Amino acid sequence: MKATKRLIAIFLISVFALSLVSCKTKSKTSTQKPTAPKTPTIAYKDGTYTGAGPKWSKGSEDATVVIKGGKITNITLRRLDTSGKEIDYNKWTGQKDPKSGKVFPNLKKFRVDMAKRMIDKQTYNVDTIAGATESTKNWKIAVKNALEKAKK
Known part of the structure; x- marks a missing residue:
């Protein structure tokens, strides 16, 4: 029974840790500003x-x-x-x-x-x-x- 409680505790801690990492990763990408597509530069003759x-x-x-x-x-x-x-x-x-x-x-x-x-x-x-x-x-x-x- 003790071993089962220990496995459940490890499992819950792992799930919690993974959810924090996932939130942190999503947070980083959601705050990044989208980059506008670059306008091609047109070369003109003098x-x-x-x-x-x-x-x-x-x-x-x-x-x-x-x-x-x-x-x-x-x-x-x-x-x-x-x-x-x-x-x-x-x-x-x-x-x-x-x-x-x-x-x-x-x-x-x-x-x-x-x-x-x-x-x-x-x-x-x-x-x-x-x-x-x-x-x-x-x-x-x-x-x-x-x-x-x-x-x-």
Whole structure:
């Protein structure tokens, strides 16, 4: 009877010890942060590349992208009217036009901000800007088209 009690005690201690080890192992894995998949780095040829966005009822957008050392170093975004002429950004400042009473989106600022974000992130794939959704969406397409020409 004594031997049976001793075996039961050893068995219970072993089960208890294994459960602690199991909890400790699960605890370690559950607190580890998942790693995000790495985005493959795209190599670009140095140079200056242009790309165009699609034409739409208000005109179109285009972009000039400069690559140095395989990285995007400068982006110029342009908004063109229906005749293909670059707009006067001083009219597009988010203020009400005194002649027409219409409020034009602040493309003067938006195009600079968007280009900076693209350079910082080294991609055309950045958020569009509310209030100028069509233009900013088309700038992304224009930069994407320019970068396609720059791929090694």
